[in-house]
Amino acid sequence: MRKRIRYGVTAAALAGVMLAASACGGTTRGDGDGSGSGSGGSEAEADPNAEIPEGLKISFLPKQLNNPYFTVADSGGKEAVEELGGEFKEVGPSEANASSQVSYINTLSQQGSDVIVTAANDPNAVCGALNQARQAGSVVVTFDSDASPECRDLFISQASxxxxxxxxxxxxxxxxxxxxxxxxxxxxxxxxxxxxxxxxxxxxxxxxxxxxxxxxxxxxxxxxxxxxxxxxxxxxxxxxxxxxxxxxxxxxxxxxxxxxxxxxxxxxxxxxxxxxxxxxxxxxxxxxxxxxxxWKPSDLGYLAAYAGASQSAGRITGEKGQTFKAGRLGEYEIGADGEIVLGPPTVFNKDNIDDFDF
Known part of the structure; x- marks a missing residue:
């Protein structure tokens, strides 16, 4: 069996390398100027030293509930939210249909979620609801599966x-x-x-x-x-x-x-x-x-929660080149169109599969 070498690099360096190529969801992303389009907006100035207030309402909306992958991913989000002293919520549809997430987005917005983290079932079907949530003050972070860039603030990509x-x-x-x-x-x-x-x-x-x-x-x-x-x-x-x-x-x-x-x-x-x-x-x-x-799904959710909290607090605005610290994962850099890359995938086989539990 072929042996693959897995190596560690700093998150910022990794993001810089991987973001030279289009990342997950790149087929629907426009070329743009690389600036974020979120509720923080590129007009606001980031304050990297801004305090993240306790009590932030950070809500996770996966493609569907009871999907083992998103159960693990959202558990990482919960871990981060607890570290930040925020309020974690997970809601979602039972089936991964194109428009099944819309009603949940509307409800989360009405309930005053500071950050909505979602994996879009369809890049366009959720756009109207997401933009309404942003206009109401929510920071919108997509992870795993992107929405159209004009409908969210940040996208957390698994890898290139x-x-x-x-x-x-x-x-x-x-x-x-x-x-x-x-x-x-x-x-x-x-x-x-x-x-x-x-x-x-x-x-x-x-x-x-x-x-x-x-x-x-x-x-x-x-x-x-x-x-x-x-x-x-x-x-x-x-x-x-x-x-x-x-x-x-x-x-x-x-x-x-x-x-x-x-x-x-x-x-x-x-x-x-x-x-x-x-x-x-x-x-x-x-x-x-x-x-x-x-990749490690729990780290994807963890990074998404820290990114959303950082933007909600004003530490970042979603502009290309800004950096922020994501707890135990270290420092990350924002790429074009508000995109942040988690890291490279790992190959699992009979030699290493028992080393992982997720």
Whole structure:
């Protein structure tokens, strides 16, 4: 098995390197001038020494509740809010539909949330509600999946979109020996981050080194366990020569592994993508999945809470080049369009998966 080197760098340096490329959701982001467009506004001046007041109401609105990935991500947000002496709230829909978050945004705004942290199911469907919340005084931070930049103040990106796409292509190519048919099992058709990764993976696969690989299908499980399970089953039945599947969504990857592990295709069809160690551990240990990747979701939520609190307090205004300290994660720098990059993904396999618990 190939050995990958993982290394640590300062958050600020990492952000500077990664933000030279477009990050997650970059396919919907305009070129702009790099300044933030949030309620703090570029007209206000940041005061890096401003105190973050206790009692800030910081609310998390994931794509859907009871999604294991967002349960972990929001737990990191809760940790940060408690450190800041604020009030944490988590609300959200049961299904990841395009407009299912709108009513929750409206309610949080009416309840006086100082910061609303959300992962957008659709980059545009939430825009009207988010802008109304900003006009009412809320700082809006998107994380994991971006809204259109004019609808929020800051976006917390998991890693560079190029980095996420590249590592998934590398993993599937290695596992299928560089040739064969592959397919994508994505989340929702309108998910900003998913679409960015799919596009970049397709571009990566055009390189000469991947000339033996052909993408034959893309299906959507809508971040629903049973639908993702059914879509994986359908892929294998529709494409009998399928060599591998990439599922860049934690729900989809786990559901696909559950089907694959109990089918005659186990050991014959490679499966990789983005997942959490706790969801994927049994499938790695039983040989259904060789390796997969992800960042630490709790750190994503933690960073989002600190960024939102920093803007609400006036420490930052969302302008490119500003820096702020995010608790135990250290210092971060804001990039173009109010974007902040968490860091590089980690590859998990049977050699290291027991070192992680999330």
């Amino acid at each position: 979109a190029e980095g996420i796409a590249t590592i998934q292509v590398e993993m599937i190519a290695e596992q299928i020996g560089g040739e064969g048919e592959i397919a994508f099992l994505s989340a929702t058709p309108n998910a900003t981050n998913q679409n960015a990764w799919l596009k970049l993976m397709e571009e990566e696969l055009k390189k000469d080194e991947y000339s033996g690989i052909e993408v034959v299908d893309t299906v959507y499980g809508n971040d629903d366990d049973q639908k993702s399970f059914n879509e994986m089953q359908g892929l294998l039945q529709t494409h009998p020569d399928l060599a591998g599947v990439i599922s860049p969504t934690t729900v989809g990857l786990a559901a696909a592994a559950r089907y694959l592990g109990s089918s005659d295709y186990k050991g014959e069809v490679a499966l990789t993508g983005l997942g959490t160690p706790n969801q994927m551990r049994e499938y790695v240990k039983d040989g259904t999945v060789e390796e997969f990747a992800l």
